[in-house]
Amino acid sequence: xxxxxxxxxxxxxxxxxxxxxxxxxxxxxxxxxxxxxxxxxxxxxxxxxxxxxxxxxxxxxxxxxxxxxxxxxxxxxxxxxxxxxxxxxxxxxxxxxxxxxxxxxxxxxxxxxxxxxxxxxxxxxxxxxxxxxxxxxxxxxxxxxxxxxxxxxxxxxxxxxxxxxxxxxxxxxxxxxxxxxxxxxxxxxxxxxxxxxxxxxxxxxxxxxxxxxxxxxxxxxxxxxxxxxxxxxxxxxxxxxxxxxxxxxxxxxxxxxxxxxxxxxxxxxxxxxxxxxxxxxxxxxxxxxxxxxxxxxxxxxx
Amino acid sequence: xxxxxxxxxxxxxxxxxxxxxxxxxxxxxxxxxxxxxxxxxxxxxxxxxxxxxxxxxxxxxxxxxxxxxxxxxxxxxxxxxxxxxxxxxxxxxxxxxxxxxxxxxxxxxxxxxxxxxxxxxxxxxxxxxxxxxxxxxxxxxxxxxxxxxxxxxxxxxxxxxxxxxxxxxxxxxxxxxxxxxxxxxxxxxxxxxxxxxxxxxxxxxxxxxxxxxxxxxxxxxxxxxxxxxxxxxxxxxxxxxxxxxxxxxxxxx
Numbered sequence: 248x249x250x251x252x253x254x255x256x257x258x259x260x261x262x263x264x265x266x267x268x269x270x271x272x273x274x275x276x277x278x279x280x281x282x283x284x285x286x287x288x289x290x291x292x293x294x295x296x297x298x299x300x301x302x303x304x305x306x307x308x309x310x311x312x313x314x315x316x317x318x319x320x321x322x323x324x325x326x327x328x329x330x331x332x333x334x335x336x337x338x339x340x341x342x343x344x345x346x347x348x349x350x351x352x353x354x355x356x357x358x359x360x361x362x363x364x365x366x367x368x369x370x371x372x373x374x375x376x377x378x379x380x381x382x383x384x385x386x387x388x389x390x391x392x393x394x395x396x397x398x399x400x401x402x403x404x405x406x407x408x409x410x411x412x413x414x415x416x417x418x419x420x421x422x423x424x425x426x427x428x429x430x431x432x433x434x435x436x437x438x439x440x441x442x443x444x445x446x447x448x449x450x451x452x453x454x455x456x457x458x459x460x461x462x463x464x465x466x467x468x469x470x471x472x473x474x475x476x477x478x479x480x481x482x483x484x485x486x487x488x489x490x491x492x493x494x495x496x497x498x499x500x501x502x503x504x505x506x507x508x509x510x511x512x513x514x515x516x517x518x519x520x521x522x523x524x525x526x527x528x529x530x531x532x533x534x535x536x537x538x539x540x541x542x543x544x545x546x547x548x549x
Numbered sequence: 550x551x552x553x554x555x556x557x558x559x560x561x562x563x564x565x566x567x568x569x570x571x572x573x574x575x576x577x578x579x580x581x582x583x584x585x586x587x588x589x590x591x592x593x594x595x596x597x598x599x600x601x602x603x604x605x606x607x608x609x610x611x612x613x614x615x616x617x618x619x620x621x622x623x624x625x626x627x628x629x630x631x632x633x634x635x636x637x638x639x640x641x642x643x644x645x646x647x648x649x650x651x652x653x654x655x656x657x658x659x660x661x662x663x664x665x666x667x668x669x670x671x672x673x674x675x676x677x678x679x680x681x682x683x684x685x686x687x688x689x690x691x692x693x694x695x696x697x698x699x700x701x702x703x704x705x706x707x708x709x710x711x712x713x714x715x716x717x718x719x720x721x722x723x724x725x726x727x728x729x730x731x732x733x734x735x736x737x738x739x740x741x742x743x744x745x746x747x748x749x750x751x752x753x754x755x756x757x758x759x760x761x762x763x764x765x766x767x768x769x770x771x772x773x774x775x776x777x778x779x780x781x782x783x784x785x786x787x788x789x790x791x792x793x794x795x796x797x798x799x800x801x802x
Contacts, residue, residue: 426646428642428644428646429646429648429649430607431604431607431642431646432642432646432647432648432708432711433648433658434604434607434635435602435604435635435639435640435642435712436635436636436639436658436659436662436711436712436715437632437633437635437636437659437662437663437715438632438658438659438662439632442662446658446662447648450649450650451648451649
């Protein structure tokens with residue numbers, strides 16, 4: 248009798264714990280859902296005034312003029328250009344540092360490098376922005392004789408510094424996860440360490456590495472403070488890498504405070520937020536798809 | 550007739566850190582014969598096997614003493630490139646470990662590293678290697694498919710074919726059938742029997758019947774020491790050492 252009572256309370260405890268965990272798991276989903284609802288509720292009314300095509304591909308962003316123009320194409324191009332150049336810098340650096348840490352570095356150096364890269368991830372973006380503004384900007388301006396040092400390339404370099412830790416640490420995990428058997432097989436076939444890394448380890452880790460790259464890109468495109476500080480802020484389609492741009496995130500952050508509540512400008516900024524959300528969602532879906540696809544064919548089965 | 554020994558070890562000691570995994574192992578492996586290494590788990594037989602192609606180099610904190618001669622040359626001499634040794638001494642592992650690449654590219658891995666680029670030569674090599682490993686008929690129509698789609702036994706024969714494509718002199722096998730079903734095991738054993746015409750085979754096995762079936766020589770290891778090395782028939786019918794007899798008759802191990 249006593250025993251049964253004991254097991255009953257134990258059972259009740261199990262259920263309570265399960266529900267508690269379930270509640271917290273769904274809480275984050277619920278919060279995301281609510282944010283989305285809010286985003287769409289505030290953004291969609293814009294399309295009573297202007298068509299989706301005119302909004303996305305309009306080349307003039309003059310939200311405070313009369314009549315206002317809400318074309319965000321220059322902002323999209325600005326975001327994409329900065330992200331593209333940031334990746335051009337961050338992908339090779341992040342990947343190479345991951346390979347070095349995972350496969351080449353001796354144990355001591357490995358630990359030091361890992362903690363430095365983690366530190367880089369913890370660097371507040373406003374500090375990086377400040378660095379870009381007062382050091383890199385003036386240097387660019389003087390060296391290349393530019394009207395302003397706050398431009399695409401400056402922002403790209405700063406964003407690359409932010410994306411490297413993401414790319415490096417996720418790639419590193421993927422490289423570690425390559426089964427030892429593959430490496431042994433390669434060495435036993437007379438491959439050198441570098442041949443093994445290039446022909447076996449990196450291809451086997453490709454799904455994780457691709458995920459790392461895409462998450463790094465998502466990180467770069469969503470970053471706000473750095474681009475607000477160093478991208479230059481010009482809402483015009485850039486013609487070169489030394490042109491100033493105004494990425495979507497910077498536009499939202501800079502203008503939200505001055506846009507009258509529920510005005511066209513206010514709705515346009517929320518609609519820009521929807522576009523940004525769609526882009527990062529697409530990046531995440533692609534990352535997910537790639538990692539699943541490669542996992543199926545890449546894993547060893549007996 | 551003078552026997553032709555392709556690999557000889559002389560007073561080999563091996564340490565993992567402070568742990569002595571092998572002590573004073575001296576053994577000669579005859580050319581174009583199958584030599585089996587048997588003994589209970591942790592007796593050092595796999596460790597010895599992995600010393601013969603310098604695979605233990607990949608483990609940090611290990612140390613070798615003594616000499617291992619391959620065709621008369623000490624492979625642990627400072628001027629020897631382990632990569633070159635591994636090209637001449639192939640290895641097949643306990644768990645089939647094909648690369649997650651196509652069947653064709655698994656076979657061409659080593660030849661391409663060796664600089665063979667000619668398409669015709671590569672294709673001929675793939676066919677010859679797969680035929681030697683008695684896998685050709687099963688995979689000739691699916692060469693571009695992933696090696697991961699093969700069964701465990703096919704994967705292991707692919708790994709043997711992959712090692713053969715390197716044209717080695719010696720093939721080391723580390724319990725090659727322990728992860729396989731009896732039918733696949735029988736196929737691999739048949740294969741070993743045909744391969745010994747051209748290759749020297751050294752095989753570590755937990756399965757004493759297997760050692761008795763396929764090998765000409767057998768070495769019995771216990772606690773890092775080579776207890777007895779002799780013709781297989783002698784080891785299994787009338788061993789010199791009591792410990793060997795106890796192990797073979799199942800009294801311990």
